[in-house]
Amino acid sequence: MLNFEFKNPTKIIFGQGEIAKLSTEIPKGAKILVLYGGGSIKSNGIYDEVMNALSGRQVYEYGGILANPEYEVLLGALEIIKDKEISFLLAVGGGSVIDGTKFLAAAAKYDGTPWDILSKPIRTLEGEALPFGTVLTLPATGSEMNSGYVISRRKTNEKRSSSGPGSFPVFSILDPNVVKSIPQRQLANGIADAYTHALEQYMTVISDADLQDRFAESVLISLQNTAPKLLQQDFDYHTAANYMWCCTMALNGLLQKGVVTDWAVHAIGHELTAYFGIDHARTLAIIAPSHYHYNFEYKKEKLAQYAERVWNITEGSLEDKAKLAIEKMEAFFHSLGIKTKLSDYTKDYKGTAERIEQAFIDREWLGIGEFKRITPQDVKKIVEMSY
Ligand code: NZQ
Ligand code: ZN
Numbered sequence: 001m002l003n004f005e006f007k008n009p010t011k012i013i014f015g016q017g018e019i020a021k022l023s024t025e026i027p028k029g030a031k032i033l034v035l036y037g038g039g040s041i042k043s044n045g046i047y048d049e050v051m052n053a054l055s056g057r058q059v060y061e062y063g064g065i066l067a068n069p070e071y072e073v074l075l076g077a078l079e080i081i082k083d084k085e086i087s088f089l090l091a092v093g094g095g096s097v098i099d100g101t102k103f104l105a106a107a108a109k110y111d112g113t114p115w116d117i118l119s120k121p122i123r124t125l126e127g128e129a130l131p132f133g134t135v136l137t138l139p140a141t142g143s144e145m146n147s148g149y150v151i152s153r154r155k156t157n158e159k160r161s162s163s164g165p166g167s168f169p170v171f172s173i174l175d176p177n178v179v180k181s182i183p184q185r186q187l188a189n190g191i192a193d194a195y196t197h198a199l200e201q202y203m204t205v206i207s208d209a210d211l212q213d214r215f216a217e218s219v220l221i222s223l224q225n226t227a228p229k230l231l232q233q234d235f236d237y238h239t240a241a242n243y244m245w246c247c248t249m250a251l252n253g254l255l256q257k258g259v260v261t262d263w264a265v266h267a268i269g270h271e272l273t274a275y276f277g278i279d280h281a282r283t284l285a286i287i288a289p290s291h292y293h294y295n296f297e298y299k300k301e302k303l304a305q306y307a308e309r310v311w312n313i314t315e316g317s318l319e320d321k322a323k324l325a326i327e328k329m330e331a332f333f334h335s336l337g338i339k340t341k342l343s344d345y346t347k348d349y350k351g352t353a354e355r356i357e358q359a360f361i362d363r364e365w366l367g368i369g370e371f372k373r374i375t376p377q378d379v380k381k382i383v384e385m386s387y
Contacts, residue, residue, distance in 0.1 A: 001209040001258035008253050010145045011171040014245070016237070018173050019046070019135055022053035022090070025171050026133060030088035033081060034061040035101050037093045044181035046137055050092055060084055065093065068273055068280070069100035071115060071153040074107075081108045081130070088131055091169075094138030094186075095193075095280075099149035102167045105129035118151055123164035134172040138182055139244040140190035140281065142197060142251025144172035152274060159274040174248065179240035184231060188336040189281035190247055191227045195220060195332070196284040197250040201261045203292065204370040206301045209258040213305070216255045220310050222246050227336060262370040265291050268379055271356045276346045285333040285340045290385035292326045294378065295369070342386050353383035 013021055026032060034050065041047040051059070062077040080086065081104060091101035106124040107114040116122060124147075136144045143149065147167035152159045179187075202216035223246050229239045249255075268291070269283030278286070292299060303322035307313040311328045313321050333340050342349045357380035360366070368374045374382075 001207075001212075002260070004257040006253060006257050007165070008145065008168065009170075010168045010252075012145060012174060012248070013171060014174045014241075016175055016177050018175050019049045020053050021173065022050060022133070022135070023057075025173075026054070026057070026088055026090065027131075030057070031084060031086050032057055032059045032088050032090055033077070033084070033086040034059060034090045034092060035065055035077060035097055035104070036061070036063045036091075037097050038064065038066050040181065041092055041137060044137075044178070046092060046135065046178060050090070050135060054090075060086065065097045065100045067094075067096050068150075068152040068159065068277070069096045069103070071118075071151055072155075074100050074104055074151065075114065077104055078107050078114065086130070088133070091132060091134040092137060094136070095141030095143045095150075098134050098136070098141070098143040098169070099151065101132050101134070102129075102143070102147070102149035102169075103151050103162070105132045106162070106164070106167060115153070118160040118162050121160065121162035123162070124166035125164060126166045128164075128166040131170050134169045136172055136174050136244070137178045138186055138190060139174075139179065139247035140186075140193045142194070142248055144169060144174065145248050145252035148251075150270065150280075157274045159270040161270070174244055176237055176240035176244050179230075179243065180235045184337070185279075187230055187243075188338055189279050190243070191223055191230070191281075191336055192285050192333055192338055193281040194247040194250040195223050196265060196281070196288060198223070198255060199288065199329075200263050200265055201255040201259065203299055203302050203306065204260050204262050205298070206305065207259050212255055212257065212259050215249075217306070217309050219246050219250050219255070220306075223250075224310070224332060227332075231336065260370040262368075264369045264374055264379075264382075267360075267365070267368055268356060268383060271359060272342065272345075272352070275352065275355070276348075278345050282338055282345065285330075285338045286342050286345070286386050287382065288333075289326055289330045289340055290382045292329070294382045294385060295374070296322065298371075340386075342383075349387055353380040353387075356380065356383055 148163040198219040272283040300322040307321040307325035360376040
């Protein structure tokens with residue numbers, strides 16, 4: 001097991017009715033800015049629940065932070081934070097609203113051009129950002145219990161990320177009842193995103209970090225078991241609760257401790273969202289199978305372990321199992337209603353591979369993956385395989 005440090009300061013408040021605890025979790029006397037997305041919280045009752053819990057408090061609000069949060073939109077919120085001397089941010093939404101809030105928390109205390117935080121990128125240290133909490137409305141990204149955030153800038157077709165120990169939420173409220181109003185497309189996205197988070201921290205090399213491997217395998221198995229119930233049945237609280245907690249556990253830092261990780265699928269996938277607006281999770285389903293095929297020789301032992309332990313495949317050679325594992329993974333994405341070829345999403349895919357290759361060269365991302373040996377030329381080939 002590799003050396004590691006682990007500190008996750010986010011307090012998780014999980015369960016039904018827990019949104020009411022906002023009244024005690026946010027410091028008394030705080031000037032609060034509530035941030036939200038395109039309006040789902042107004043139609044499903046979450047907005048009212050939040051505002052009831054905050055009654056009597058000094059509250060401002062800023063809506064319109066849509067999927068793949070846009071830098072220019074966030075600058076509007078930054079003005080309010082500065083004008084009104086906001087002291088606490090509350091994100092009420094999915095990964096996009098939470099990520100936007102993390103960026104604002106950092107930008108509020110940063111003197112330079114806010115985009116520096118993403119383009120340099122600047123890691124926010126503890127105490128360097130405004131404090132913020134979250135009410136999670138869409139289980140998927142794990143953003144509610146990690147310090148990462150991803151922001152888009154449509155003007156330049158960029159989607160960039162940052163993180164830092166000062167960018168964890170102070171608390172996150174996870175009430176599985178929020179799942180009732182989530183459309184099927186977003187539920188499928190949530191499962192696929194969390195599934196890929198577990199994969200990216202697992203599908204590398206055989207490791208002696210047995211517990212982390214088994215944590216990751218448990219998340220994968222639980223997501224596989226939960227997905228059909230979540231997508232095909234009426235709302236069930238316990239199914240929603242498992243789905244929600246799997247998504248949080250998939251990316252709260254625990255799985256990646258003591259092991260090497262490979263975030264290539266995410267790095268490439270973000271480009272597809274930046275160019276074509278494809279939902280984040282779907283970009284991962286497009287890239288993951290090609291990535292694992294292309295890097296088969298390096299990953300086949302781990303792919304075979306995944307085949308055995310996650311899919312109960314016991315027959316055949318190591319290579320046979322590893323190949324079947326990729327087929328199973330792709331079939332799982334299909335079972336969610338998610339297509340796995342770029343051409344399923346856009347007719348304009350030609351030239352995408354070269355464009356991503358060039359973007360990676362320009363950013364000097366010359367080696368990605370667990371051993372930093374995937375070059376921009378390799379990335380080009382992986383993207384071509386996903387056409
Ligand atoms: O905007 P509203 O009207 O609220 O609707 C949203 C949005 O259209 C809707 N929604 C959310 N909760 C709902 C609901 N609809 C009905 N009922 C509810 N309870 O769902 C739509 C998608 O929301 P969004 O927040 O964009 O989805 P998601 O949570 O998948 O977040 C995606 C963003 O997170 C980033 C992605 O790159 C993308 O920008 N990621 C963040 C990560 C992190 N911080 O750790 C890691 C991930 O890998 C990912 O990169
Ligand atoms: Zn993701």
